[in-house]
Amino acid sequence: MAFLKGGKALALGISTACLYPMAMEDSLQTLIDSGFREFEIFINTYSEMEPEFLTMLEEKLKPQGCRVKSLHPFTSGFESYLLFSNYERRFQDGASFYRRYFEMARRLGAEILVIHGDRSFEKSGLNDREYYDRFGILSRIAREYGVTLAQENVNAFRSQDCGFIRNMREYLKEDASFVLDVKQAVRSGRDPYEMCEAMGKNLVHIHINDNRPGRDCLLPGRGEMDYARLLSILRENHYRGDFIIEVYRKDFAQISELADAYRFLQSAGFESCFG
Template sequence: MPFTRRTFLHSLAAASLTSQFAFARAAAAIPFGFSLYGMKSLPLNQALQLCADIGYSGVELALMPGFHCDPATLDRTARRDLRTRLQDLALGLPALMENLPILVNPTQQRSNLDRLRLAAELAHDLGGDTPPVIETVLGGKPTEWNDVRGKMVDLLGDWARIAAEEKATIAVKAHVGNALHLPADSVWLIDQVGSRWIKLAYDFSHFERQGLDMAESARIMLPQTVFVHIKDNVDVGGKTEFALPGDGHTDYPKLLKLLRDGGYAGAVVVEVSGQVFGKPGYDPAAAARRCYQQIQPAFRAAGLRANAALNHRVKTGV
């Protein structure tokens, strides 16, 4: 029989990661993961082993060109090996990170749609019946929001079509430096698109930078949120920069309680900003350990376990 993507998926069925992602919604648990966006300098297997050894219950894989898991270059053998590796290390896979600015010309939009389809295929190749969400920022500038929001709705409609065909959930993230930068606008945007496959990623650091209230931003966004990033903000020479979670002033026990009480059923994943890993002397292993040591106590303070696995079926399109 000729090799097809369908036969490839069938060949992986026996090694399904489904058991890693099943957990009772009633349990007081939120999975705690680390994004390999902050481990680009390490070989993939070393990065995965490190996250497992530290105690993280899952990872987010970075798909952008030049990172570990660009789906355009990850062949079927590499995908099978990666899936097995995740299973062997008992690491869940809550998300895949892409970076697809949406305010682009038609040629780039077609390229973006191709990238989304590749990401969705990888999500199923690695996650089987419980594919990770695909999370991305959307680009643009804050001052452009009123002018471009209609175009964003139209272009996200194209994304939603691909997501529905591939049965993969896309989580868009508001960014302090992007056109989409506010909680209410985030909800408005996906409400206008009206697809169960387009949801939100929540990252309070971008709202903290704007002086917004944590509880209010969570109240607005959590009903449509399927993925959470965490990082901090610090003052460096009179300028605000992103920092490792726990190095700033974010109240993580409060944040985790808001997630718990708001019915959030996804993972909380550390994102190391390029403002951190781009500095000379950055050590990804030390950063991952520091984040775990600083945030793990917040889970206990919030009355949560951080070592549960994830059920992606909750509040996504799946």
């Protein structure tokens, strides 16, 4: 099912966040029952990181041949405070806590941990270069676990800005990896295609959705997104990541609509050869 590039299959999948606030394990099972096999798992609380909980997830995933591509931490909203403030000891403690996520990712076979980063320059006290240096430290810790730390573009965070992302890529080089979220770019008043280009060859993961004037998040196929243009940019940058459908529960009425969106993306060329 995929863009075969360098022997790696690029797949379509979905985030358990689409069914929030359904319990995460129930969201996962519902999506498996709907035919999905590739997932981003959104961790919603501390207990969902415990070993016995992970065992339960593995028991759901393995019999169906499912793959966890990525994890999204429940502490995203606190990363300004935990990881990107100018209080050094809290950063060290925060980095130690994030090792728990990296270990969870390694156990589930997830390649990527997604972060939002810093919400406010004024509150954190870090300039952009200091932010990049912090991210680089965390990125190298993640690699100890075989995991890629990836910065998502997020509305009302530093990462909403294309220039910030471009400068981060140029400064950190191989230590910078990115997640493109189309709805977050639109919500920020940014051009999602420009954001994709800013991430360039360091783009490793995509949250795919749709939009139209007045609606910044829709299921793929329900809006006006120019997917052909997006795919063209991805080809130019030799994209090798996957595509994860991520919307909110209010954005669809029936769970069957998620499978419809999957089929739309197939027909739009998301499982064709980049060639």
